[in-house]
Amino acid sequence: MQFETLQKDMIAAMKARDKVRKDAISTLVSAAKKAAIDEGCRDDIKEELVNRVILKEMKSVKEQIDTCPASREDLLAEYQTRYDIFAEYAPQMMSAEEVEAYITEKFADVAASKNKGQIMKAVMPELKGKADGSVINQVVQKLCQ
Template identity: 35%
Template sequence: MSLKEQLLQDMKDAMKAKEAGKTALSVIRMVRSAIRNTEIDGKCELDDAGVGAVIAKEMKQRKESLADFEKAGRADLVEQVKAEMAVLEKYMPKQLSEDEIRKIVTDIVAGNDGMKMGDVMKAVMPHVKGKADGKVVSAIVKEILQHN
């Protein structure tokens, strides 16, 4: 079952759950809308990788919002965003651990001496796209380059 089919099925289940599925329903509708807008803008049908990228973008937006709401002391919005993130996590690919990212970066740096930060990031990102946060990858790349 593709991600789009999974989203549609889960949306139907959330509708049947009435009040209990309210948050899931609104998040899934928002994601389906973002997917549809991306398809219209790109004039193409998204595959699972494209749908995953849209979901990752939605998750990233919520993480940024969460940080802002925590700084502002808005506990009500923090709880809402956390609930939305829990719904989105079901559709995200399994995230790589820091050790797995370190291994990928180390393997790339080991084969090429004198690489700069940008070169390493360009080489690493295709391996971790959608499976790791760019900020975490960047921090690990800096750390490894400083030790070499």
């Protein structure tokens, strides 16, 4: 996701007077700016950084949804709406089949060792932000059998 796209969508939400959407996108914009400042690239916010921030924010909202008491339906609805808006901007994750194909193609030598620790150590940095960790773990488990 391009940072400029987020900013344009936030402005569009403001013009449409859609407060919920504007607030959700505003959260992503501020988190991306903060992460960029922390990493020292305030003027040039990379797509990879924005994607990482979106996934982090989605995880935090998912935790809020999971820990919210069932009696607080208003909060639950608010969190779910925010999660859905974040999901629109989240990068598409690789499927298990895609992860397996990627590992067997790029890491054939390590995968041949059938050592789960070595495979995970080699694969995780490459697939971070591109595939869910649990999916990667399942695929590696399958390859080690």
